[in-house]
Amino acid sequence: xxxxxxxxxxxxxNLLKDRKNDLETFTTYAPSHRFIExxxxxxxxxxxxxxxxxxxxxxxxxxxxVILKCxxxxxxxxLNVDVTLFEQRADWDFYSIDTEVFMKLESAEIGSDSDEISxxxxxxxxDSSVWPDDPEILFWGQKxxxxxxxxxxxxxxxxxxxxxxxxxxxxxxxxxKGLAQQLVREALARVAKDGVTHVGLxxxxxxxxxxxxxxxxxxxxxxxxxxxxxx
Numbered sequence: 001x002x003x004x005x006x007x008x009x010x011x012x013x014n015l016l017k018d019r020k021n022d023l024e025t026f027t028t029y030a031p032s033h034r035f036i037e038x039x040x041x042x043x044x045x046x047x048x049x050x051x052x053x054x055x056x057x058x059x060x061x062x063x064x065x066v067i068l069k070c071x072x073x074x075x076x077x078x079l080n081v082d083v084t085l086f087e088q089r090a091d092w093d094f095y096s097i098d099t100e101v102f103m104k105l106e107s108a109e110i111g112s113d114s115d116e117i118s119x120x121x122x123x124x125x126x127d128s129s130v131w132p133d134d135p136e137i138l139f140w141g142q143k144x145x146x147x148x149x150x151x152x153x154x155x156x157x158x159x160x161x162x163x164x165x166x167x168x169x170x171x172x173x174x175x176x177k178g179l180a181q182q183l184v185r186e187a188l189a190r191v192a193k194d195g196v197t198h199v200g201l202x203x204x205x206x207x208x209x210x211x212x213x214x215x216x217x218x219x220x221x222x223x224x225x226x227x228x229x230x231x
Contacts, residue, residue: 002041002066012038016045021222022061024096028200029059029074031159039066061223070230077205077224086228091205095219099192099199107193108141108186111152120149125169130154138163141187143179151179155191155199163191165201168210181213188217 006012009032016023022045026038030049036056038047044062048070051057058070060079067073073086081088111117114132117140121128130137136156143151153168165187170180191199203210205224 002039002044004039006038006040007036009035012040012045012047015040019045024200025059025061025094025223028094028158028160028162028164029057034159037068039068041065059225072230073228074225075228077226079226081226081228085231087231089227089229091224091226092202093205093211093224094200094202094222095211095214096198096200096222097188097217097219099188099197101218102185102188103192105189106186107190108139108183109143111140111142111149116149117152120152120171121167121169124171125152125167128167128169130156130166139190141183141190143183143186145174150174151183153180153183153187155187163196163199165199168201178213180210181217184214184217 012026013023016026026045026047030047034049034051036048036050038045044065046058046060046066046068048056048058048068055071056069057072058068060067060073060075062076065075065079067081073081075081077091117132121131134156136158138155138157141153141155142149150171151169151174154166155163156166157163165184168180168184188199200222201214201219203214
């Protein structure tokens with residue numbers, strides 16, 4: 001049985017306390033100060049938030065969840081959605097990891113040259129979601145070989161307070177050398193020493209090589225999503 005509309009954030013957290021993946025998804029993607037409502041059942045959870053621009057983002061997870069009124073929607077992979085109302089945009093996966101085991105590793109070198117970072121992303125990772133001067137950035141981690149920038153990635157803190165990786169890229173001439181894995185481990189070491197205990201990341205579902213690299217580092221799959229835009 002699905003609950004009636006829940007408008008208290010803490011109540012949703014309490015209902016999901018024994019559902020690790022649903023709880024992590026909710027607390028990552030639903031800022032408490034932007035939360036609108038949620039519906040929770042034994043096999044599903046749906047919630048919506050109001051973004052800064054006034055648009056509404058919703059998630060519908062599990063079996064037969066409620067599809068809330070929204071402008072943008074993310075659902076569990078394979079859920080049937082009314083294609084007369086929504087256009088499918090992308091499949092993507094949400095991973096996360098605890099940082100404690102990385103505490104003793106060497107910390108990532110920090111990148112601070114915005115022009116260099118932008119040029120690198122434009123050439124080697126043009127679909128990146130985060131770019132220099134984004135206010136959510138904690139730091140850019142980087143790796144160099146003989147002075148040349150060969151791998152780059154940002155740690156950002158979302159409005160929910162969750163820390164996430166973003167815009168991880170490797171130089172086109174230096175791929176398949178394990179550089180992204182090294183960078184991610186070193187960046188996790190740095191945030192661990194800064195007191196961050198858990199980090200997440202989102203990756204396009206079709207990016208199999210990236211997912212394999214993250215899984216080798218120790219990231220675990222939390223949820224698989226499909227995103228939609230209202231027509």
